[in-house]
């Protein structure tokens with residue numbers, strides 16, 4: 130296992146769905162048979178349109194969503210934690226080691242909590258510190274690392290800008306001294322300048338605190354800039370995965386190619402080069418059989434039409450994996 | 458030929474409990490028929506307030522300056538007070554689309570009923586004609602089963618379809634000017650590309666003028682003919698899209714470009730613009746950007762010089778102090 134911090138093995142997450150009490154029960158296939166390994170110290174990116182299952186997968190890895198089948202293993206220095214096989218004590222320890230950065234903590238928390246209280250809450254809930262003094266020290270320490278003004282700890286977050294709130298959110302996620310962080314759309318709502326600032330901060334904290342990230346974003350330009358490995362998700366499946374530069378320079382899957390070409394180029398002379406994808410992502414209630422992207426694929430091969438192909442990644446270059454049906 | 462829209466020396470101020478704030482100061486813009494003017498800037502820079510002024514949609518605590526003019530089709534919109542006149546700029550000659558399509562639709566009224574009602578207000582036609590115009594417009598924006606959608610509520614549509622329905626409603630009255638306020642900001646890039654292509658096709662087809670507001674310079678590059686860059690209520694630079702993006706002059710425009718992750722240039726560091734946008738209550742005197750500008754010289758003139766755009770290339774205007782300081786720093 131050595132290099133890896135997280136192994137996701139054949140993980141699927143289904144949700145039960147019933148339109149109303151007389152209709153028949155159905156399954157939402159949010160995440161299907163995912164296999165990924167996240168290396169220690171990596172900035173692992175997960176991209177795809179909304180509804181592709183990114184948040185569900187991120188939450189499953191944190192133990193916040195039940196895993197319907199498969200397993201997630203967290204390889205700590207001393208021992209492994211197997212997510213589907215943890216007792217209460219394990220779960221408690223795992224919570225300290227794996228944390229989520231909320232997109233906006235203020236939206237999820239009481240407006241009467243001060244910045245200090247928001248950051249301190251995980252320490253108190255997980256009973257990590259033994260005295261108020263110790264809690265305050267930890268809060269001040271992490272706030273400084275996140276470049277928050279110590280003077281501001283007594284204030285309420287509604288007075289803060291989007292960038293400052295995001296720093297509060299990061300400090301809260303880091304205060305328990307975790308090793309693994311899931312950042313779910315952490316820069317999505319920010320202006321470009323603040324976005325650049327937060328991305329630089331995440332990078333810096335990664336080195337300083339030896340963090341490993343799962344960075345979820347729908348913005349490919351951002352992911353290309355910060356991530357070293359990227360997985361592209363569509364309708365619950367990873368359709369392509371590989372080292373970031375290789376994947377962006379040399380995309381193999383039709384979906385990755387279409388996504389990349391949809392990014393609006395900053396060059397006004399490069400207009401209308403987008404491979405326009407028709408329609409929208411289908412419902413996860415009834416994913417198409419065979420290749421899940423088939424209903425929108427701009428250039429399906431002859432073999433794709435039947436829909437009998439089983440999806441699954443195959444390695445085309447060292448570390449660069451593509452759904453096998455798109456390679457065939 | 459005169460411009461379709463000409464905004465001259467517009468100030469917009471709001472009276473609030475904390476005092477009077479300047480949301481927009483001394484901006485001048487033009488839009489011609491068939492032209493897309495992009496307005497770009499961080500949140501709080503006054504983009505939405507500018508657009509709302511054109512429809513006189515800012516609330517009661519708003520004041521406009523006496524010498525400001527918003528000339529649409531040779532009439533000064535700011536003088537409009539009668540219902541009849543206001544109708545012209547609210548759904549008649551001007552329509553607006555938003556980031557959140559639910560802002561356009563009343564949740565409890567069917568899409569079709571709202572479109573018909575709007576048409577009956579603005580056009581001298583009967584209900585049947587209004588219905589057929591509406592259904593044709595829903596088809597035109599790429600909505601399959603338009604007849605069925607006509608009888609549905611907005612919340613029943615998917616995100617992308619809702620966006621299209623909003624565009625159909627805004628266009629059904631054939632406005633001369635479309636105000637698009639971040640219409641693609643909440644969309645996935647794939648759906649954004651569809652909506653951008655749709656808006657571009659429609660502009661060409663109907664030859665309307667458009668103000669396209671976004672904070673995304675990539676979107677600006679794809680849709681705009683001209684661009685105005687706004688910061689804290691001021692236009693600091695404006696000109697043809699190619700000029701502004703490839704030959705930016707103002708430190709703020711340059712800063713925005715350097716903060717942007719460009720997928721074709723992964724080695725470039727992401728450089729944030731230092732500091733935060735000041736509150737409009739503490740709007741800096743002189744150059745509004747000086748509290749964050751890397752070339753700011755505390756002993757220099759930028760606290761005193763009046764902001765004023767000067768033309769540096771044909772059609773390319775930059776704030777004068779920006780150029781002076783740029784040359785010094």
Ligand SMILES: Nc1ncnc2c1ncn2[C@@H]1O[C@H](COP(=O)(O)OP(=O)(O)O)[C@@H](O)[C@H]1O
Pocket residue numbers: 144145157158159177178179180181182183184185186412413
């Ligand atoms: N708690 C839930 N119950 C039912 N369906 C859910 C739940 N969470 C997510 N889903 C569904 O799972 C699919 C994937 O959603 P999500 O993981 O949020 O995607 P993403 O984060 O990529 O936008 C969607 O179809 C979504 O509607």
Ligand SMILES: Nc1ncnc2c1ncn2[C@@H]1O[C@H](COP(=O)(O)OP(=O)(O)O)[C@@H](O)[C@H]1O
Pocket residue numbers: 471473478479480498499500501502503504505506507516518737
């Ligand atoms: N009705 C109002 N009363 C007081 N301040 C307002 C009002 N509307 C907008 N503002 C302020 O005006 C400034 C410009 O806002 P806006 O045009 O919405 O910015 P943008 O669209 O560029 O994000 C902001 O500081 C905003 O808070």
Ligand code: SF4
Pocket residue numbers: 382383384420421422423426427428429430433454455456
């Ligand atoms: S397998 Fe076929 S249908 Fe699916 S993405 Fe590849 S080419 Fe398209």
Ligand code: SF4
Pocket residue numbers: 708709744745746747748750751752753754759778779780781782783786
């Ligand atoms: S006037 Fe000075 S502070 Fe303002 S933009 Fe120019 S260089 Fe910067």
Ligand SMILES: [Mg+2]
Pocket residue numbers: 183184185
């Ligand atoms: Mg999500």
Ligand SMILES: [Mg+2]
Pocket residue numbers: 504505506638
């Ligand atoms: Mg706005």
